[in-house]
Amino acid sequence: MFHAPVSSRIPGGSDLSLLLDQLSHCCSRPRYAFMLLTLIADVTKADGSAGPEVRVGKGLIPLRDWLCDALTPMGHRDPRRMALVERVREELRKEERLSGESAADEALVQEEVRGRVRASGKTNLSRAVTELVKAGLLKRHYQGYRVDHLNRGAQRQAVYTLIGRARVLIGAPATPRRTVAPPRQGDLFAH
Template sequence: MFQHDLFAAAPPAAPDAASPAPPLDLPAVLDRLSTTCERPRYSFMVLQLIAQASARSGWAGPWIEANGRRLPVRDWLSEALTPVARRDPRRLGLAARVRADLEKAGTLPLDPQAADRAIDAEVQHRIRLSGRTNVSRAVSELVRAGLVRRHYRGYRVDHENRGAQRHAVYAVTDEARRALQLGA
């Protein structure tokens, strides 16, 4: 016979409130992204771009000046990430679908060069729309991971909820900013 309490596992020690959590570093950021994000690489690229855009003020948005244009931050992020999908098979098939849609609607110009320009313009429009959606999803995951804060600014007053002509504003948290700078 043996004594059961002699072999019982010791209860885990409670974390000491006086000892701070270890600082977040780049591998810890990547680990957090891999556990909380559906597409951690894409989310990391979004995080890096937001950190770059917020370098001076701490906030990215609601507007970003780029190439002499003033864009909402989501549009700027979407356009910055567009080249990543250049060779994506889905994007290559998009031009064929756009051509078919324009022909079906009867809006495809007869001139081949004008038709190519119309197709390119519609492809860019669709890519921008899907890019904005992808950026919004990635930012939501970054907020859930505790790496980014988001609020909305615009018509009348700053507000936590979107809508009513408000535009997103993003900020990388201080701990994530330090981890990204240490990793640079």
């Protein structure tokens, strides 16, 4: 539950190597978590936040849907995904929803598979985000109808903000550096 300070494991490491080390110790799927952070970094605003919607072409889609769709190609050769495609094809055949036209049937199968993969992808995404929040790499809140809130519901959509070491992915320092102005002549200081 409590992890040793990351800096003790990689002495003199770069910010990115320290981030990778932290992910390897706090996430059950560190590569997935890193891909997720990288995708979030790709669509962040200047303050490091992403969401609640992402522009795709001329439209907007919810951030979580966009993240799931962006991560979907990673599993296209997975035997479970191939089995899902065959299972969906068989279900549609039994329901007599296939027309016999191969292009139209394949489009229908792929659309159904995409919906199922997106649903399960949201579960994986939520688990990874929860780990990243606990690790201090991501802040999550929900924005939408009427008021922002820490809990989802009431037509609110997720907003993720990169914090801590994850800010290295957007070119920002992990901890904001304070600059102290040098004293001006005539200023009095308490010693």
